[in-house]
Amino acid sequence: MERHLSTAKGGNIGAYLANFTFAEKADLFTRSAKTVVERLSIGNYNVSRFTNEFWTAMQRQASSIHEVSYRACFKPQLPRFFIKLLSEENDFIYDPFGGRGTTVIEAGLLGRRVVVNDVNPLSRILIEPRFFAPTVKEIVDRLSQIVFYDGLNSDIDLSMFYHSKTESEIMSLRKYFAERSAGGKEDNIDRWVRMVATNRLTGHSPGFFSVYTLPPNQAVTQESQIKINAKRGQKPEYRDVSRIILSKSESLLKNVTEEQRRNLRKAGESAQFLNCDARYTTDIPSGSVRGTVTSPPFLNIVQYSKDNWLRCWFNSIDDKEVSKKITMSKTVEEWSAVMEDVFVELFRVTKTGGFVAFEVGEVKKGSVRLDEHVVPLGVKGGFECVGIIVNLQEFTKTSNIWGVDNNDGGTNTNRIVLFVKR
Numbered sequence: 367m368e369r370h371l372s373t374a375k376g377g378n379i380g381a382y383l384a385n386f387t388f389a390e391k392a393d394l395f396t397r398s399a400k401t402v403v404e405r406l407s408i409g410n411y412n413v414s415r416f417t418n419e420f421w422t423a424m425q426r427q428a429s430s431i432h433e434v435s436y437r438a439c440f441k442p443q444l445p446r447f448f449i450k451l452l453s454e455e456n457d458f459i460y461d462p463f464g465g466r467g468t469t470v471i472e473a474g475l476l477g478r479r480v481v482v483n484d485v486n487p488l489s490r491i492l493i494e495p496r497f498f499a500p501t502v503k504e505i506v507d508r509l510s511q512i513v514f515y516d517g518l519n520s521d522i523d524l525s526m527f528y529h530s531k532t533e534s535e536i537m538s539l540r541k542y543f544a545e546r547s548a549g550g551k552e553d554n555i556d557r558w559v560r561m562v563a564t565n566r567l568t569g570h571s572p573g574f575f576s577v578y579t580l581p582p583n584q585a586v587t588q589e590s591q592i593k594i595n596a597k598r599g600q601k602p603e604y605r606d607v608s609r610i611i612l613s614k615s616e617s618l619l620k621n622v623t624e625e626q627r628r629n630l631r632k633a634g635e636s637a638q639f640l641n642c643d644a645r646y647t648t649d650i651p652s653g654s655v656r657g658t659v660t661s662p663p664f665l666n667i668v669q670y671s672k673d674n675w676l677r678c679w680f681n682s683i684d685d686k687e688v689s690k691k692i693t694m695s696k697t698v699e700e701w702s703a704v705m706e707d708v709f710v711e712l713f714r715v716t717k718t719g720g721f722v723a724f725e726v727g728e729v730k731k732g733s734v735r736l737d738e739h740v741v742p743l744g745v746k747g748g749f750e751c752v753g754i755i756v757n758l759q760e761f762t763k764t765s766n767i768w769g770v771d772n773n774d775g776g777t778n779t780n781r782i783v784l785f786v787k788r
């Protein structure tokens with residue numbers, strides 16, 4: 367049974383986390399574990415660290431509509447845990463570093479309203495259409511209206527990724543979108559097709575438009591793809607763009623219920639989509655957000671604009687311009703200076719009684735503890751720190767064998783610093 371505790375109802379979050387018991391029925395036995403609570407001193411602050419398997423095991427299956435690939439995205443169960451615990455229906459849930467939109471899509475599915483921001487305009491292209499998901503029939507009809515020409519070539523050399531006929535079909539889509547948007551005719555079905563096509567550009571199976579390459583959230587350079595082709599002795603085969611778009615659409619929509627569609631649409635109709643630096647989101651009214659669940663860029667580890675160059679090209683976004691705006695910090699000090707300002711802005715937009723769940727993962731195999739750097743930044747911004755939440759997958763196994771403290775190199779570990787505005 368999923369539990370619910372709301373600060374609005376006067377719940378004590380620290381006590382809830384400390385008393386949380388993880389339990390999972392396996393074939394022959396039940397795995398269970400109590401939260402490990404430690405007290406840490408970080409500078410002048412004393413904070414609790416709560417370690418358990420809070421959401422990975424008891425999770426319900428996530429909605430298929432999340433399955434849009436993106437670098438360093440988190441699992442939907444993470445935002446779901448905080449949204450259900452700390453907010454009510456119709457509350458506004460925000461993500462200042464939106465990415466593929468895991469937080470706000472989950473919030474929409476749960477009947478919350480949403481605000482989302484990302485400095486890369488690609489993010490909105492990946493998020494917005496899922497609030498207004500068309501039916502499969504509407505997608506079939508729309509695809510049948512798009513003219514797929516022969517012999518269209520791209521302005522850049524893409525022959526290492528695509529068969530010439532596939533390339534011509536991709537160019538036909540670009541032409542179609544350009545005409546629809548110039549004529550002010552681009553609608554929700556077009557935006558859905560654009561999102562799915564953007565996702566299918568490159569990948570490592572015949573379910574993508576390209577020859578075998580890295581997984582879809584990491585587009586390699588043209589030069590690297592030439593090397594991959596030579597090493598594997600491969601050349602691009604024809605892929606039916608329209609058929610792939612339809613098949614991925616069916617898969618995205620496979621377990622979306624009518625109620626979820628209604629919730630998403632309602633959230634989409636009042637949604638704010640911003641394309642700013644997370645420090646300067648002046649369009650969000652002060653005190654309007656119940657809760658934020660977010661994961662910022664971690665130092666300079668993930669190259670968001672390079673990984674997305676082909677997706678940006680497809681959508682006529684200048685990835686070089688975007689890369690200038692993305693926060694890429696070489697040192698923890700530089701990173702902290704940016705995040706300090708982000709917290710000031712988060713404090714402004716958050717309601718009294720609202721929360722911020724700030725996820726920083728495991729950086730450099732746990733050798734850089736960004737979570738501990740985040741605590742004073744949030745407190746300086748005005749928040750009260752509830753504690754650090756460490757979610758270990760297979761907690762019982764890992765903690766029994768290694769002890770909780772030795773799990774720095776563990777995979778699937780999320781570290782979240784939770785703050786409230788009193």
Ligand SMILES: C[S@@+](CC[C@H](N)C(=O)[O-])C[C@H]1O[C@@H](n2cnc3c(N)ncnc32)[C@H](O)[C@@H]1O
Pocket residue numbers: 436437438439440441462463464465466467468469483484485486489642643644645660661662663664670691692693694
């Ligand atoms: C770790 S990803 C977020 C992934 C997201 N949680 C998801 O599940 O899809 C960080 C995001 O921050 C964006 N970003 C980087 N610097 C930013 C800034 N200064 N302001 C706003 N967004 C920024 C990147 O474009 C990237 O999409």
